[in-house]
Amino acid sequence: AQSVTQPDIHITVSEGASLELRCNYSYGATPYLFWYVQSPGQGLQLLLKYFSGDTLVQGIKGFEAEFKRSQSSFNLRKPSVHWSDAAEYFCAVGAADNFNKFYFGSGTKLNVKP
Amino acid sequence: DAGVIQSPRHEVTEMGQEVTLRCKPISGHDYLFWYRQTMMRGLELLIYFNNNVPIDDSGMPEDRFSAKMPNASFSTLKIQPSEPRDSAVYFCASRPRTTDTQYFGPGTRLTVL
Numbered sequence: 001a002q003s004v005t006q007p008d009i010h011i012t013v014s015e016g017a018s019l020e021l022r023c024n025y026s027y028g029a030t031p032y033l034f035w036y037v038q039s040p041g042q043g044l045q046l047l048l049k050y051f052s053g054d055t056l057v058q059g060i061k062g063f064e065a066e067f068k069r070s071q072s073s074f075n076l077r078k079p080s081v082h083w084s085d086a087a088e089y090f091c092a093v094g095a096a097d098n099f100n101k102f103y104f105g106s107g108t109k110l111n112v113k114p
Numbered sequence: 115d116a117g118v119i120q121s122p123r124h125e126v127t128e129m130g131q132e133v134t135l136r137c138k139p140i141s142g143h144d145y146l147f148w149y150r151q152t153m154m155r156g157l158e159l160l161i162y163f164n165n166n167v168p169i170d171d172s173g174m175p176e177d178r179f180s181a182k183m184p185n186a187s188f189s190t191l192k193i194q195p196s197e198p199r200d201s202a203v204y205f206c207a208s209r210p211r212t213t214d215t216q217y218f219g220p221g222t223r224l225t226v227l
Binding site for chain 2: 041100101
């Protein structure tokens with residue numbers, strides 16, 4: 001069965017510190033992986049996605065993610081966090097041949113300390 | 115472009131009442147999606163449409179839920195009768211056929227008392 005696990009419900013980091021948000025997935029076929037961000041009162045915005053090719057993908061707002069097939073992981077990273085990055089982050093997996101059905105993780109809420 | 119528009123942004127109703135949530139997708143987008151977000155179950159796909167036709171409604175929780183898309187610029191999600199366990203944030207999203215990226219609206223926060 002398809003599933004996405006985000007083991008960290010809440011994370012707090014200091015502004016300027018590095019960030020890594022974890023995502024593990026279970027998917028029977030070639031996965032299509034996404035990270036979305038949800039700011040308070042807003043809808044989800046796509047940060048980055050991975051389908052194939054280079055396993056390190058760059059996204060918007062200085063974020064990157066690395067696909068590790070052997071670990072079934074797709075962790076999100078940022079070298080230096082800004083206060084405006086405080087939001088909730090969702091990892092999602094879908095089928096490479098179906099762009100319409102994604103399975104989302106439960107989200108990780110990021111707090112940024114000044 | 116104004117993005118995906120949802121109304122109302124907040125809805126408070128009493129158990130047993132009918133609730134209608136509305137969505138206007140981005141112009142030119144062929145696909146429209148309805149999602150529900152709860153603390154317990156996270157973000158779940160309820161139904162999606164392609165060119166106004168429902169394609170997959172397997173995520174609709176029960177017969178109390180129905181969705182329509184009478185034209186390319188409008189969709190509704192209706193709950194009748196509503197129950198307290200329907201309390202959630204409901205998102206609408208759309209995408210063009212040329213890309214895999216879904217664009218989400220701001221959501222409707224529904225509270226059923």
